[in-house]
Amino acid sequence: xxxIISIASTTLGEAIRRKVLLIILLIGIxxxxxxxxxxxxxxxxxxxxxxxxxxxxxxxxxxxxxxxxTVYMIPNEIERRTIYTILSKPVQRWQFxxxxxLGAVLSLGLMMVLMTTVMAFxxxxxxxxxxxxxxxxxxxxxxxxxxxxxxxxxxxxxxxxAPLVNFFLSGGMYIxxxxxxxxFQTLDQSPTTPLGAKIAAKLVNxxxxxxANYNVQNPIINPGxxxxxxxxxxxxxxxxxxxxxxxxxxxxxxxxxxxxx
Amino acid sequence: MAAAIETTKLTKGYKSRxxxxxxxxxxxxxxxxxxxxxxxxxxxxxxxxxxxxxxxGIIYPTSGEGYVLGKEIGDMDVHRLISYVxxxxxxxxxxxxxxxxxxxxxxxxxxxxxxxxxxxxKVNLHRDASKTISQYSKGMQQRxxxxxxxxxxxxxxxxxxxTGGLDPIxxxxxRDLILSFRDEGRTVFISxxxxxxxxxxxxxxxxxxxxxxxxxxxxxxxLSGGRVEISAEGVPTQFISDMKINxxxxxxxxxxxxxDMPEEADITAVIDAVRAQKGKLLSIVPRKKRLEDLFVExxxxxxxxxxxxxxxxxxxxxxxx
Numbered sequence: 001x002x003x004i005i006s007i008a009s010t011t012l013g014e015a016i017r018r019k020v021l022l023i024i025l026l027i028g029i030x031x032x033x034x035x036x037x038x039x040x041x042x043x044x045x046x047x048x049x050x051x052x053x054x055x056x057x058x059x060x061x062x063x064x065x066x067x068x069x070t071v072y073m074i075p076n077e078i079e080r081r082t083i084y085t086i087l088s089k090p091v092q093r094w095q096f097x098x099x100x101x102l103g104a105v106l107s108l109g110l111m112m113v114l115m116t117t118v119m120a121f122x123x124x125x126x127x128x129x130x131x132x133x134x135x136x137x138x139x140x141x142x143x144x145x146x147x148x149x150x151x152x153x154x155x156x157x158x159x160x161x162a163p164l165v166n167f168f169l170s171g172g173m174y175i176x177x178x179x180x181x182x183x184f185q186t187l188d189q190s191p192t193t194p195l196g197a198k199i200a201a202k203l204v205n206x207x208x209x210x211x212a213n214y215n216v217q218n219p220i221i222n223p224g225x226x227x228x229x230x231x232x233x234x235x236x237x238x239x240x241x242x243x244x245x246x247x248x249x250x251x252x253x254x255x256x257x258x259x260x261x
Numbered sequence: 262m263a264a265a266i267e268t269t270k271l272t273k274g275y276k277s278r279x280x281x282x283x284x285x286x287x288x289x290x291x292x293x294x295x296x297x298x299x300x301x302x303x304x305x306x307x308x309x310x311x312x313x314x315x316x317x318g319i320i321y322p323t324s325g326e327g328y329v330l331g332k333e334i335g336d337m338d339v340h341r342l343i344s345y346v347x348x349x350x351x352x353x354x355x356x357x358x359x360x361x362x363x364x365x366x367x368x369x370x371x372x373x374x375x376x377x378x379x380x381x382x383k384v385n386l387h388r389d390a391s392k393t394i395s396q397y398s399k400g401m402q403q404r405x406x407x408x409x410x411x412x413x414x415x416x417x418x419x420x421x422x423x424t425g426g427l428d429p430i431x432x433x434x435x436r437d438l439i440l441s442f443r444d445e446g447r448t449v450f451i452s453x454x455x456x457x458x459x460x461x462x463x464x465x466x467x468x469x470x471x472x473x474x475x476x477x478x479x480x481x482x483x484l485s486g487g488r489v490e491i492s493a494e495g496v497p498t499q500f501i502s503d504m505k506i507n508x509x510x511x512x513x514x515x516x517x518x519x520x521d522m523p524e525e526a527d528i529t530a531v532i533d534a535v536r537a538q539k540g541k542l543l544s545i546v547p548r549k550k551r552l553e554d555l556f557v558e559x560x561x562x563x564x565x566x567x568x569x570x571x572x573x574x575x576x577x578x579x580x581x582x
């Protein structure tokens with residue numbers, strides 16, 4: 001366990017010093033700060049627009065950070081040869097991979113906490129209503145699970161594809177899993193869907209991580225909507241996320257274990 | 262003496278679309294004894310780093326077998342007893358020297374700050390312990406690398422080009438450290454291009470070329486068989502040539518003749534012959550064989566056709582007797 005913690009904390013130390021990540025984070029924070037001013041561009045209720053924009057900025061910024069942070073993580077260690085000094089010590093490859101992943105998730109969590117804090121302050125200063133803040137914070141918590149899943153996907157791909165390919169592969173799967181998964185689900189469940197299309201939809205549903213599970217912003221943005229049995233839903237999708245992360249990490253370990261570095 | 266490293270027909274091949282399977286290391290039989298400094302030499306792309314990576318268990322051999330400290334390569338128990346400093350190492354630049362040792366120490370479960378301080382002192386970095394790695398010079402980075410490699414008190418150290426790109430002072434410091442490792446009873450496996458450095462510190466060497474071990478043995482044995490240069494005047498070149506000394510070169514020089522021959526050849530016979538010809542002996546200069554000569558000879562021999570490489574008595578100048 002000790003090597004995993006050491007590798008994770010080193011990964012965190014590196015991540016919070018990576019200029020590219022800090023720039024993305026700063027841009028995200030800047031958009032969070034100016035979001036109230038952008039509300040005038042929409043004809044909808046000011047609170048609805050503000051909530052939507054704040055959550056949208058956090059989700060988008062976190063997704064970019066998650067991908068940029070993880071796609072270069074393993075290849076950089078190989079290119080700079082730091083991996084050799086680590087793997088020549090009593091560190092198993094799985095410990096290295098899990099440590100790197102946990103470090104990435106920690107970094108991501110830290111950056112998301114920072115953005116969420118800025119979001120909460122911005123919302124409070126604009127609305128002068130602190131009671132709505134805890135409700136608003138629920139979405140970033142779910143986004144964190146979503147981003148941890150995205151990070152696991154990128155770490156899995158990073159064990160066998162180049163960073164640029166990984167960037168598009170992970171990003172593409174995130175967009176597909178976020179936007180089209182509900183469509184595939186509907187296709188799968190509809191009685192009028194032809195059998196071939198149904199099988200294909202089911203297959204996509206099983207293989208593709210369902211990132212849409214964590215897009216819980218609608219009930220938060222629109223007070224009229226709600227998730228039935230919210231607690232159970234959050235628990236269920238979190239377990240789904242952890243399960244999927246586990247599968248991706250095991251897959252990554254199996255590939256990385258035989259990989260020539 | 263027990264073997265620190267023993268390989269038998271260790272091979273690493275890569276599949277190539279054009280050339281089929283290419284063996285970058287081919288049937289490597291290596292023997293490194295405990296407590297010695299072993300030089301692993303070869304030109305670029307000879308297979309040195311690939312061999313080290315196989316011995317460390319970072320890459321997997323295609324065939325053959327290898328043992329490090331008596332255990333099969335890749336055995337995790339061995340990793341507690343060995344260390345590795347790669348060529349041009351990169352360490353996390355934001356860390357200080359002390360933090361770096363703490364990080365690598367934690368991989369072994371070592372948390373003793375006094376030990377870290379002692380190691381930094383050993384590599385003469387104790388005054389720079391709080392500087393970040395990005396502030397370290399190349400030589401300092403190499404020294405902190407050596408410090409991290411000593412954390413687990415290793416029995417066997419793998420050093421890949423330990424003095425590459427360093428200035429003469431840093432060279433000297435690293436060399437002294439390596440020699441101190443041997444004094445402490447450690448085995449040191451050095452892959453290097455710095456032949457003069459290797460010649461100074463290594464007990465035994467192996468020369469690898471195109472993945473194949475060409476020579477291996479004690480440095481003193483491999484460098485035996487130096488040459489002697491005898492110059493004389495008043496003796497016809499052809500007369501010396503006619504003596505048929507094996508592996509000798511005879512050539513005319515202004516005012517005389519120069520004979521270059523193996524040191525084990527009969528020097529007295531040549532001196533007697535010069536005297537018999539009423540010639541005058543100008544000089545007898547013994548030339549010790551250097552590692553560089555051996556290396557160039559070994560590596561170049563492989564690229565020269567055998568017939569051309571075969572050494573025979575030759576007359577290089579058409580000096581008429």
